[in-house]
Amino acid sequence: MLLPDRARVPFVSVENMARLVHSIGLPLALEELAACIEADFLRWDEFDKTPRLASHSVDGVIELMPISDRRHYAFKYVNGHPVNQRRGLQTVVAFGVLSDVASGYPLLMAEMTLLTALRTAAMSAVATRALARKDARVLALIGNGAQAEFQAIALQTICGIERVRLYDIDPAATRKAAGNLRAAGLSVTECRTAHDAIEGADIVTTCTADKKYATILSDNMIGAGIHVNAIGGDCPGKTELHRDILLRSDVFVEFPEQTRIEGEIQQMPEDFPVTELWRVLSGRRPGRVSDQQITLFDGVGFAIEDFSALRYVYDRMQGTDFFDRLDLLADPDDPRDLYGMWRRFGTG
Amino acid sequence: MLLPDRARVPFVSVENMARLVHSIGLPLALEELAACIEADFLRWDEFDKTPRLASHSVDGVIELMPISDRRHYAFKYVNGHPVNQRRGLQTVVAFGVLSDVASGYPLLMAEMTLLTALRTAAMSAVATRALARKDARVLALIGNGAQAEFQAIALQTICGIERVRLYDIDPAATRKAAGNLRAAGLSVTECRTAHDAIEGADIVTTCTADKKYATILSDNMIGAGIHVNAIGGDCPGKTELHRDILLRSDVFVEFPEQTRIEGEIQQMPEDFPVTELWRVLSGRRPGRVSDQQITLFDGVGFAIEDFSALRYVYDRMQGTDFFDRLDLLADPDDPRDLYGMWRRFGTG
Known part of the structure; x- marks a missing residue:
């Protein structure tokens, strides 16, 4: 119109x-x-x-x-x-x-x-609703910067998350997010390490800001049944996860042509298997098939x-x-x- | 700043x-x-x-x-x-x-x-100053739409044009441009055909709007010594000049990669010789070398x-x-x- x-x-x-x-x-x-x-x-x-x-x-x-x-x-x-x-x-x-x-x-x-913060949070929630265990209630949020609260509130609203475990290398960022999220009705735990944060989490969302290859999550931190939203690795040279996590996960992406350049999977060979999220949403491909599976949404933000x-x-x-x-x-x-x-x- | x-x-x-x-x-x-x-x-x-x-x-x-x-x-x-x-x-x-x-x-x-109308007119004047005969005083302006007055006034100001001969398939457009250009201090002749308009012109500027292969200028219309600004052919499938004019002219362009797709020279083989205007402006390549030469600026508008x-x-x-x-x-x-x-x- x-x-x-x-x-x-x-x-x-x-x-x-x-x-x-x-x-x-x-x-x-x-x-x-x-x-x-x-x-x-x-x-x-x-x-x-x-x-x-x-x-x-x-x-x-x-x-x-x-x-x-x-x-x-x-x-x-x-x-x-x-x-x-x-x-x-x-x-x-x-x-x-x-x-x-x-x-x-x-x-x-x-x-x-x-608006981008809102749509990125909504996108994570769309992926999480499709891929996480239905009984997921605890979110670990690694990286407590500008995106953090929107991510948590979208998962609260759309996926039923009740508790959030926060970690950032800067405790001031964690404090800021904790205050905002308690006001939004979430039960919040401020954690001193990423290891501490993922304790008991059903969903792990990483949204850190460093523009470099980083290992925010190492392999032993991600257990069976977890859903990961890897949001922060969104340009060439910027990743957050150890590649071994990718090898143990089923990886879901927006637009593979873009994700292979910008996402976590830039660490992997070009033929590393991924599933386009739209195919899961439309029922053409399975998403989560067992409670033991690790699902990973490698989100880079698509047009x-x-x-x-x-x-x-x-x-x-x-x-x-x-x-x-x-x-x-x-x-x-x-x-x-x-x-x-x-x-x-x-x-x- | x-x-x-x-x-x-x-x-x-x-x-x-x-x-x-x-x-x-x-x-x-x-x-x-x-x-x-x-x-x-x-x-x-x-x-x-x-x-x-x-x-x-x-x-x-x-x-x-x-x-x-x-x-x-x-x-x-x-x-x-x-x-x-x-x-x-x-x-x-x-x-x-x-x-x-x-x-x-x-x-x-x-x-x-x-602003685009202004910069397009300024661009034509830059090309004309570099390529037209120094004694050029008469402009034929074929196509009297939104660009026309700006083109004429830029050539008046920057290249010393005194007289303008106007033609458009729509006489109302010619009437509009004539009124505007007389008010700007130019001597204006309204013409009934393109042939009539180019009579005695030193410079011919075509800026018609049709999105199709058209022959606004046929070969016999362009005599020795003329400078042509072909402004209107600016996208695939849109040209204004008969290809034989291109064969008799020295053709100058902004960015060949773009002009070969969008300009008059889209009618020509890929290796049709053109000169980048910036090389003329910087003295690396000759522009006009004789009073008999036909110079043609195939302008498509570059970023x-x-x-x-x-x-x-x-x-x-x-x-x-x-x-x-x-x-x-x-x-x-x-x-x-x-x-x-x-x-x-x-x-x-």
Whole structure:
């Protein structure tokens, strides 16, 4: 659907995104977002999928992630600059655009730093619902940075998690997450080591931020029946798990072409067997087949999730005042008289 | 240079772009823009050049055009939907972003429908100044749509054109352009055929809009000594010149990898000889070598030109009020407490 004044593009700012999610309620927003992502994953073949377009520099990367189906086109701009933290800047900032394929007109421009945290959490929950044991109640959350609370609350809302065991190399981060998650109604244990954190956990989610090969989880830490969401290893050279864990797990991925470059499985040979999550969601491939199995979602964040998130925001903002309108597109009365349009701005 | 409040991204709307150009004056803006483009073309090898990323659909195309040097990154979003005209929409709308490579933060978001018309005109003038006879005074302008006036005024300002001969298949377009260009101080002749328009012309610029193989100029129309700017053939399947003209001309292009797909030379074999314009501008290759030679600039619009234009606007807007600030990037006080930032928006 195109809004009436198509040259003035709806814009959802950071403040409006936050207020929109408050107005819906975070749990419901995460649930609805998970439903959107799952629905879009179920029509996987309808998407025109391309790898992200990355521009690397000494200090980081700037990426464009475009994707489209026959009706909508979306892209996200996102950077990754670990050095920014030392400068008082965000490591990652993002914004995105949703467009109408038929006309090429943008329908929505939105902040996507907050929205990406939401969709990443919703994605983990979609994977966890499909892959974890149904009786899973205890989550170990390794890495307690910007993503942590959203991950925990999505698993609380969508997968019935009741208890969270937190660990971060920085105790201040753990303290911050603990405070936020207790307020959200979770039973929280602050742990001093990763080993301690995974004690009794049914689900382990790693979302650390270091841009390097790291071993956040070593092989002996992951026991039978556990589901792992490995979220933090999301670019070349950045992994979190010891490769032996991968060898003992059944590994599920979003888009193998991208995950083999960016995910945990970049440590493995190119023919390392993985299952595309959409095939599990659509019933074409089995997910968890026994309570002893280790399932591992190697999540790197795929463009369809951003597409789903932008479409969700676009639908949900209709009838609200949680957006402004940007005078982004020139709209001369006579399309051939752009010059005349320009001239008239000089006489006002 | 980063502005103080880096999370609030400067935004130049259509109205502010128009007002900024009025405040500078169109001739000076075109001259300065041409100087920026020429300066960037002279440091060609410093750019990380990639072909545009196109998403084709039944009715049109949506493209992302990214480019960067070591300091700045830019991309343009642009569509092409010829069917839009029938719907009262623009055929082409565009916007762009300039970013700081070191931090990945956007520095500027800007409308680029008007700005693209300006940079395309400035580009033609850069090519014409390098390739046309120095005594050229008469321009034939075939295609009198949205680009036409900007093309003519850039050649008037930068190349000393005094007289313009206009032709369009739609006489209303010619009438519109004639009125605008007379007001700009040019001597204008409205012509009824393309043949008539090129009579006595030193420079021929074609900027028609049809998305198809067309023969706007046939071989016998282009005589010795003429310089041609072929601007309108800018996508696969869209050309304006009979191929025999190409065989008699020396052809100059922006980025051969792109022009061989999108430009007039898509009609020619892959090894058809062309000269990169930046090599002429930098004195490495000859441009015009005789008054009898036909020179042809096969312009398709390359990402460096958008990069130059965005950098120009960014520099020129400093100290003015011709921009707003968009609350585009989440900026929590503690970068790891995105959730806390979100929560605080609920208490306001």
